[in-house]
Amino acid sequence: MRNEAQVTNMLVSLNPSLNDPVVATRSATPRCPTMSWLPIAPDFRGDLRAALDAPRPTDCLENLASLASFRLGFLETIQIDRALSRLGLKEAPGFLPIRLAILASSTIDHLLPAIRVAGLRRRLLIDVHSGAYGQYRQDLLDPTSSLHQFAPQTTLFSITAREALAAVPLTATAAEVDGTIARLIGELRSLWRKARENANAAIIQQTFINVTESLFGSYDRLVAGAPARVVARLNDELCEAAAQDGVLLLDIARASERDGLDAWFDAGRWFQGKLEIAPQAAPLYGDMVVRTLAAHRGLSKKCLVLDLDNTLWGGVVGDDGLEGIILGEGSAVGEAHLALQCHAKQLKERGVILAVCSKNEAGIAEAVFREHPEMVLRRSDIAAFVANWDDKVENLKIIATRLNIGIDSLVFVDDNPVERARVRQSLPMVAVPELPDDAAQYVRCLAEAGYFEAVAFTSEDRQRAEQYAANAEREALLASAQSMDDFLRGLEMSVVFGPFTAVDHARIVQLINKTNQFNTTTRRYTSEGIADLINLPSALTLQFRLLDRIGDNGLVSTMILRPTSEDEGVLELENWVMSCRVFGRQLEFEAMNIAVEAARRRGAKAFIADYIATPKNHVISTLYQSLGFAAVNGSATRWFLDLEGYMALNTQIARAGATIHAGAQDDA
């Protein structure tokens, strides 16, 4: 049981904007998940009203997006959403519009504000469509339904386990349970297919919260037909099917275990209005939905930037010395800091880039990584190490530049509230978790924020850390080279290329959807869309891996070309992406040489290509010009290349196409 002081604290932290006296109670209290990584708004009520006073709707929207970045409870979320709906904006500069449909078997109206508000937090303007609950099958099958007219880009299946539970009698044998679950999952898969056929939409499937009550006690786990056991099995099979079908998961079952079932499910709400997800869980639910949407569009964070003193270890190394800092076994504080290091190391293993940003003497700070026996993170784990006495805002910019990633890909972890406030103020696009005072809670705070939400785990992810380390080696080589040509020659580069294949499917989807800088059209493709391209003879797809004497850079570039409808001798280069890891290596030239050769072999005579400018792809604004394309009607956005007159561009990259058969799709 909580004591009264704790209850009071919980209420205050949930509702910081309300200053009315609050009295603790001995009656049951609602359990609320809190988004502890977000800072508390100093004066929410006043700020909201001020936000709406801005002269232009787009300014109001910016203000609301700033407010959405604070810790919001259920009531604050509704207010921001109401203010948002009054603006009536369908699009706005700097916000990505997304059409999301939700197919539900319970009431979800109370979840929609939280999805839109969480969208603002990540600069997405989400238009949500929801049909009547329980009508989702009809909506999917009826071509005249409002769902079809809405044409969602993403469809979320938010269904409960209740139907499945009704189909399984308690006395069912294990085989009968298996059969029923297989049939239900099979039906669901056909609905996923239907949703895809209709709109080529990405699919998100929510896991089943286990709201069942115990019948046998612990023995539930041993009875095939026991409701708790059935839901657990359903989730297992659901995840298996989702993996096979390239469906994204929204794991609210896990979240409800983390926060406690009472925080996510309230039987009273179910009886009152068929609400399967408790209203107080809505803000977190919305954030989880939007994380998945963002991850699917390559908008998850990429780099964890760590402060050192009192973050990675206890104490201040400049004052306390290498021997004086608190780290590792033997001290609870030391173990807590070590736990953060272990978490960072695991993030690195899954492909997150690590950086250090600390106010310290560089030599003293680096010595800890090299010499302290308890350090889990080593100097080689850190891709960018910045320790000096300069402003951290400037240092974060330097880190982003050095790693060649957007500054909005950074998460900045610092125990010092002054540094956090300063970075939030100057760089609102950097995620800055509100680290709790207790070091023991650092990992939980960082992990629950979901900054690094993933929709795949590819071999590229596993190797990314080594590739960044190899890049540091290449930079050293560049520093010692006489000239750029000298450097490129010294790298002994070769390219392996070929059409898209099933083996590389996951990496191709990931590369296209995560790449924002070298991305000619920022057109996104679903997993199924890429699978279809692999089997489409008329499409010319190309993937490129770049190797050099330091290592394999991996699959770093893809091209998708299709004959235009007017003239099949003209191929439209509808998307071309390249990883920022290999910028400045002439790969774009060699890739174009290869594309031209492959296109000529199939009899094509010209390429047409769009450059669609975004806030992030300025780096390639002159790409087509440099490759010899001509502007169509003097436009800077549409480009034309005559293949007959094309002269191969000179590069330092050799062809090593043996492992993948080179050339066009129909050669494969």
Add this chain to the structure above:
Amino acid sequence: MPEHRMTHDEILSAFTHIVRDLLLDDSIVLTMETRREDVPYWDSFNYINFIVAVEIKFGVKFKVADIESFVNVGAIVAETAKMLT
């Protein structure tokens, strides 16, 4: 925090703030006699939202039977005050 038992008027005032926030309308004034249909846009959906907001703010849980039978704001105030004692 010192022991402080909220009066019915204080609870009513807090309710007014909640409904103003919920509907984003600072002109709303609740009285003990106010019924849901007296407040524009306070529909059944926002009624549940209101109940949830009160439960979170005061740290109480209403019984489903009570939620179905409240006749006016005063009844909700009275029940809240009862749970706070």
